[in-house]
Amino acid sequence: MPKYKPTKANIYSGRASDQELYLHEKISCANISDLSTNTDTKSIALLGYECDEGVKLNLGRPGAVNGPDAIRKQLAKLPNHLTTKTHFYDAGNVRHGKGKLGDTQALLSEKVSELLKAGVFPIVLGGGHDMAYGTYNGIKMAKDGATIGIINFDAHFDLRSNINGSNSGTPFYQIAEDCKANNLPFHYLCMGIRQDANDSSLFQTAKNLEVIYIQRDTFRIEFHNEINAWINAFIKNVDLVYVTIDLDGFSSAYAPGVSAPSPMGFTPDVVLESLKTITHSGKLAAVDIAEMNPIYDVDNQTARLAASLIHGIIHAH
Template sequence: MSADRETHHTGDIDMSIWQGRVDPEPDSLRWHQCVRPWQTNATHGAALLGFASDAGVKRNHGRSGASGGPWAIRRALANLAWHRQGPVYDAGTVTCEGDALEQAQQCLAEGVASLLDAGQLPVVLGGGHEVAYGSWQGLAKHLEAQCRQAPKIGIINLDAHFDLRDPAHVRSSGTPFAQIFDQCEARGWSFRYACLGVSRASNTRALFQRAKTLGVLVREDREVTTARLDAIVRDIKRFIARCEHLYLTIDLDALPAAEAPGVSAPAARGVSLALLEPLIEIIRDSGKLRLADIAELNPDYDIDDRTAKIAARLVHQLTLTD
């Protein structure tokens, strides 16, 4: 594995993707005019870090192509209107070469930890959902150095899948949260995990049982409806209240295939963006969000850049306030 753009060297960060429309009216900036290359000692803000990996998806027998996700998200984000007050930085992309997934995850963890140490909000652009293990490792490394006691980290996963498969067989895009549980046990930390948008048809009985055993907050896709949204919001707020730090991970296959066709495993039902956005805003505005990532964008199967545009909108929403 090698990192084609080291996250801490601005000279290796490719800013050529940040281009688009320039409007003549005042106060009409777009993202491509505002994103800056990451540099040490930058003002506190949000930092985009790519994770170009297909290895976990391939190991999980999914359709490959997610390694192109980081560039597709940046391209869709470039032309969006700018509404932030604080800065956003491009911290480059960690690339997984071949099947060297574990090395790539370690490199990602180091990049995330460095950004957190510098006071940034990292937003990681995947890549398969194996991104989650690398992202969490980075947060854990940062908090281990900051906290005297075991940190109370809450993981909120918007996903059609638990991704709790047994990593003893093979570590893949289907195992990150089982791997995180193992790491929590090894450290003596509590495992606080919420998975919203789960498809019963796409997760075995064994996975549902494991989620129950581990005390996972589960809300299935069929439960996340307009009529039940207030109840889901209360559930999330209670979950957040028990946590000191939040890690939000969004697997785009949580959305219906009609909205997000460009993913590794399109959803037959899914949860619409209109229902996910209010949940994301509650997490964002909690004051506890330390890290977010977006997983499973597969540009090879996208239609009219629909999925990339959703991913870009999600980044826009996550970073809308400082």
């Protein structure tokens, strides 16, 4: 059975100051049940998804189970520019252990929902991209009735059928099926799609589900004005936005430590530019970062990339 466990504070270390100049000095480790709603301050929390079972089932490279702590260690060292009125928490980990992947996704949903109901902005650290099904349902549980738009930075659609079971390649198909069963719209924008990373059946599924996507050859910083226009048009039609970042969408020059690396991925600058547009919309409900695999990382490069993305998000939020 999956378990929820708090994070040990000793994972956070770095250069010391007496002014909270660094994030390891700002962050507090807390149990989600101890967090209470406070409308006078902003609260942000990290939540780990220690699971690579979905990656294994999808025939990817195992190792992402240790992704959350690898990201934490790099984030700890970064400078803190949050205001004194902003609370920054580490809310612990959902760990797969043994059992069904669906049980772990359900526990993640429960914890994401608890954070949102407490007025805390969640950033989930993974772990396989099957986490997306858990994060999305956590938002859905907490924000009942809201129209949720998914923006996925990824080389893959992750729209494989789960008829033979769920895995890291099925989360958005599962969400689409749930939306269909409940007569709800499926709003999905995927940026960075590669033709060499998705077979023709996946492109057909995307067409059938009316998925909006931007292919890798267009998802480049020189087209950021057009990309931002697509993002704004997408956001206009939803109440809330859920952003999910699959690190294997980046070129392996920037992110070698992932479950499915490729030199043909996108670059960090276009993702950072897109994230600015999304955060400025005021509709961002939650973020997760998937497929961090420290076994294959080089000089912590991928973990540093993930940490820098989080650094930008928390300060923009």
